[in-house]
Amino acid sequence: MISSSKLNQYWTDIYFHLHYPHGEKITHQVVRILQLIDKKDRVVVNDVATHLEISHNTASEHVKRMINKNYIEKKRDQNDERKVILQLTDFGKNVLHENTSLDEEKLNHIFSDMDEVEKELISKAFKLLSERAKSCM
Amino acid sequence: MISSSKLNQYWTDIYFHLHYPHGEKITHQVVRILQLIDKKDRVVVNDVATHLEISHNTASEHVKRMINKNYIEKKRDQNDERKVILQLTDFGKNVLHENTSLDEEKLNHIFSDMDEVEKELISKAFKLLSERAKSCM
DNA sequence: TCTTTCATATCGTATGATAAGATATAATCT
DNA sequence: AGATTATATCTTATCATACGATATGAAAGA
Known part of the structure; x- marks a missing residue:
């Protein structure tokens, strides 16, 4: 048992x-967003808002900051051009790895x-x- | 294999x-300090500084903020009254649990x-x- | 005892993160 | 065309983070 x-x-x-030793200075919210994008398919900005329970505009700002840091990239949905699909960059994958893996x-x-x-x-x-x-x- | x-x-x-669902808003640095205090014996302010690779005054401020939030408590070392030993409160243990456990x-x-x-x-x-x-x- | 070192605390200051309301834009639906 | 949806931007506010400079009090050394 x-x-x-x-x-x-x-x-x-x-x-x-x-x-891993603590490298990049990174916040908890940002790690959570990286985890979400990594583990779920086709994450859009609104998914970030509902998952973290924050407003859509705050979610949009997170995304903007994370793109500026080269953690993630945007790609428009082909079926619905309003939607923005988020993807990890190689650098973002690496940051996520060093902050959540062994x-x-x-x-x-x-x-x-x-x-x-x-x-x-x-x-x-x-x-x-x-x-x-x-x-x- | x-x-x-x-x-x-x-x-x-x-x-x-x-x-756990994301509750308390908490930063990565604060989680790391909680983990350190939880897992190591007799953690003092300087241990926080070296472990997170930050200056001793910044570490001291983290400690102050965390005490204000009732995450941790201070206790003076009996052998060396300069040193301050850090301990988790029950609330701090709970916050740590919800942010690192399953x-x-x-x-x-x-x-x-x-x-x-x-x-x-x-x-x-x-x-x-x-x-x-x-x-x- | 006097001085130096050590451990921590505080002050001033700067930057960045976080968050939300209001508003804007562009695509989609009815 | 008008309404809805998804995202973005602007403004404003607060808090966290960080460090240099400085202060305090305890311990160690001469």
């Missing part, structure tokens, strides 16, 4: 010890000290939880 | 789908649809990775 709070203990410990050098180092059984355990568990998380919605 | 980038795919998918209601829901073998798999894998992460430093 496992409790949710125990899992969160493991979860936060893993992130604290394995996250440091892959550290991970590789940990994996190199594991046997195949342990690696298989980790792989299966994370795959399982991520699949259930996606279908949970 | 598992690659680090595949694990990060799972990791970020899990967080995107299972995080939503325990959603987790419970997922676990309720799993059999014992699957739950054991998740438990063992997260325990293993968190232990290796800690000793990796």
Whole structure:
């Protein structure tokens, strides 16, 4: 058995010890927008507003600032030219990665000290939880 | 086998789908400081400065603001009265939890649809990775 | 004891982020 | 044509972030 709070203990410990060093100065709101664009298909400005629960004009300003920083790009929807589809730039993907992922050098180092059984355990568990998380919605 | 980038795919998918709804407006820097105080023993103001790579006066101001928001408390070091030890308040623990942990209601829901073998798999894998992460430093 | 160093706090100042209301523009729908 | 939708811009306000300069009080060294 496992409790949710125990899992969160493991979860936060893993992130604290394995996250990337803090580089780019970036705000929480901006990370959330990057995550949204990364994980969802065809995100438009209004999706940003509803997801963050902010007004559409504030969302539009976030987008403007993020384009100026070269985190994202705009593309007009072909079916409906009013809509603006947001996409991550390579730089934006990188910023998102460094702010939400685990440091892959550290991970590789940990994996190199594991046997195949342990690696298989980790792989299966994370795959399982991520699949259930996606279908949970 | 598992690659680090595949694990990060799972990791970020899990967080995107299972995080708490965005409540308190909070900045990235403040979350980092909360994490530091939560995970390390006897954190003083200077630790905040070196950990975030900011000047000591800026760190001191972060601390002041966070105390005003009732996220943390100060306590003087008994051995060295110059030092100020930082501690999370219950409210601060809660804010940190909602900004870095997985939503325990959603987790419970997922676990309720799993059999014992699957739950054991998740438990063992997260325990293993968190232990290796800690000793990796 | 006197001086220096250390740990933190405060003040002044500057910049940028965040947010919303009001208004504008351009595309789409009826 | 007129209404609606999606986004953008302008104005204004507040707060966060950051640092240099300076101050205070505790600890360590001569």
